Amino acid sequence: QILDATGLHILPGAIDVHVHFRDPGYPQKEDFASGTAAAAFGGVTTVFDMPNTLPTINNAEALADKHKIASAKAYVDYGLYAVLGEDSIEHVDALIDGGVIGFKLYMGNTFGRIPSPTTGAMLEAFEVVSPTGKRISLHAETNSIMERREARLRASGRIEPIAHLAARPAVVAVEAVARAAILAEWTGARIHVLHISSAAELQPLAEAKARGVDITGETCPQYLLLDETDYDKFRGVVRVNPPVREKANQQPLWNALMDGTVDMIATDHAPHAPDEKTRPDIWTVDCGFPGVETQMPLMLTEINKGRATINDYVRWSAESPAKIWGLYPRKGTLTVGSDADIVIVDLKREWTVDDAMIQSRAKISPWHGRKASALPIHTIVRGRFVMKNRILQEKARGTGQSVHAIQQMPPAMPANTDSTMAAITSVQKA
Ligand code: NCD
Ligand code: ZN
Ligand code: ZN
Numbered sequence: 001q002i003l004d005a006t007g008l009h010i011l012p013g014a015i016d017v018h019v020h021f022r023d024p025g026y027p028q029k030e031d032f033a034s035g036t037a038a039a040a041f042g043g044v045t046t047v048f049d050m051p052n053t054l055p056t057i058n059n060a061e062a063l064a065d066k067h068k069i070a071s072a073k074a075y076v077d078y079g080l081y082a083v084l085g086e087d088s089i090e091h092v093d094a095l096i097d098g099g100v101i102g103f104k105l106y107m108g109n110t111f112g113r114i115p116s117p118t119t120g121a122m123l124e125a126f127e128v129v130s131p132t133g134k135r136i137s138l139h140a141e142t143n144s145i146m147e148r149r150e151a152r153l154r155a156s157g158r159i160e161p162i163a164h165l166a167a168r169p170a171v172v173a174v175e176a177v178a179r180a181a182i183l184a185e186w187t188g189a190r191i192h193v194l195h196i197s198s199a200a201e202l203q204p205l206a207e208a209k210a211r212g213v214d215i216t217g218e219t220c221p222q223y224l225l226l227d228e229t230d231y232d233k234f235r236g237v238v239r240v241n242p243p244v245r246e247k248a249n250q251q252p253l254w255n256a257l258m259d260g261t262v263d264m265i266a267t268d269h270a271p272h273a274p275d276e277k278t279r280p281d282i283w284t285v286d287c288g289f290p291g292v293e294t295q296m297p298l299m300l301t302e303i304n305k306g307r308a309t310i311n312d313y314v315r316w317s318a319e320s321p322a323k324i325w326g327l328y329p330r331k332g333t334l335t336v337g338s339d340a341d342i343v344i345v346d347l348k349r350e351w352t353v354d355d356a357m358i359q360s361r362a363k364i365s366p367w368h369g370r371k372a373s374a375l376p377i378h379t380i381v382r383g384r385f386v387m388k389n390r391i392l393q394e395k396a397r398g399t400g401q402s403v404h405a406i407q408q409m410p411p412a413m414p415a416n417t418d419s420t421m422a423a424i425t426s427v428q429k430a
Contacts, residue, residue, distance in 0.1 A: 013045025013341035015321040018266035025054025032073035038359035040387040042293035043376035048079040052112030058088035061425040073402025099404040108141030124188035132408040135190040138177035160348040161231040165243040181208035188413035193217040197242040199252035218266040233365040236285035265290035271362030276384035300374035326409040331403035349375040
């Protein structure tokens with residue numbers, strides 16, 4: 001195959017460690033074919049799919065069923081998460097044998113209403129997963145804080161979209177990150193903080209890293225590019241957990257990506273159907289919106305503006321996720337040659353995001369109308385075109401593979417003892 005890439009840039013395909021492809025369970029929102037097609041158009045060659053489908057992926061049978069669905073439909077490579085909760089602690093070994101890429105622990109309520117473990121159950125879960133070396137990804141919002149606030153706001157009759165932000169102030173996330181970091185420190189568990197939305201969360205994250213906790217973090221385009229003014233513009237469409245916050249949070253998040261406090265960009269691609277996003281009562285609007293297809297163009301638009309370098313972007317979008325989940329160098333770099341996952345992008349293409357044109361079934365997002373100056377033109381997974389000249393390669397359907405087979409996590413971290421914790425406590429006091 002001869003390809004003219006004159007004037008284009010060749011980058012490693014992006015690895016998006018946080019997508020919701022809704023399969024099985026919610027075909028009106030997305031399925032594995034539409035979701036991975038959207039990924040292909042977005043230059044994303046590997047996705048990690050979240051377990052809040054129907055049924056919830058919290059046992060080996062449900063995981064095996066999802067593997068079948070994904071392998072039949074996927075255009076790009078994928079990893080599958082399983083829920084780590086009170087009812088799945090006993091299934092951890094079976095889930096690992098069944099090929100999970102990692103575990104997802106819900107510290108707070110979000111779409112799918114998966115119960116949050118108590119702190120005691122979380123400690124137990126961390127203890128069980130820690131020796132396996134698998135990473136635990138956290139929806140780090142503390143249930144008890146936000147549920148009480150939301151109930152009070154609802155009771156007061158507040159239905160303007162911005163009330164959603166008031167229901168989940170940053171302290172809800174700060175408390176959760178700090179608590180999870182303490183439990184990870186005791187148990188040696190590896191953890192990953194999903195969708196970091198606020199400047200305030202960066203402090204417990206940076207402190208835990210400095211103490212040697214194996215903690216990583218992601219932020220998403222919505223927290224880097226959207227702010228409180230978008231609630232007026234997009235109403236319920238911009239509603240997402242955690243919420244889009246005030247503009248003052250954006251630059252600290254960019255700085256944290258630059259200095260490595262935040263390791264990567266993921267999208268939290270969370271599609272919902274238009275009627276589910278436009279209900280008049282804001283509290284009944286489903287939270288989340290698509291993003292897997294627009295992450296690369298929108299982030300590269302910021303790179304074009306000089307916000308960071310293209311090497312920074314490759315680190316955040318491909319190299320760091322590959323290293324952190326033990327896929328490097330099979331994924332996350334071009335150096336593997338003909339087996340590489342590649343995106344060929346035009347960094348001089350002016351266009352405007354149009355919800356009607358996106359591959360995702362959820363044709364509604366707060367990205368609508370946004371100007372971009374970059375566009376993926378070809379996407380190649382393990383040497384095979386999945387998107388060529390902005391056309392989906394139908395024959396690539398079902399060629400995506402689960403990456404758990406190539407995952408090599410480093411040996412498990414040792415758990416701390418009471419004496420090492422005492423030393424840590426004295427450092428914190430000093
Ligand atoms: C996600 C979804 O819809 O599954 N929604 C969201 O607002 N982010 C769940 C989640 O990631 O919390
Ligand atoms: Zn979440
Ligand atoms: Zn999510």
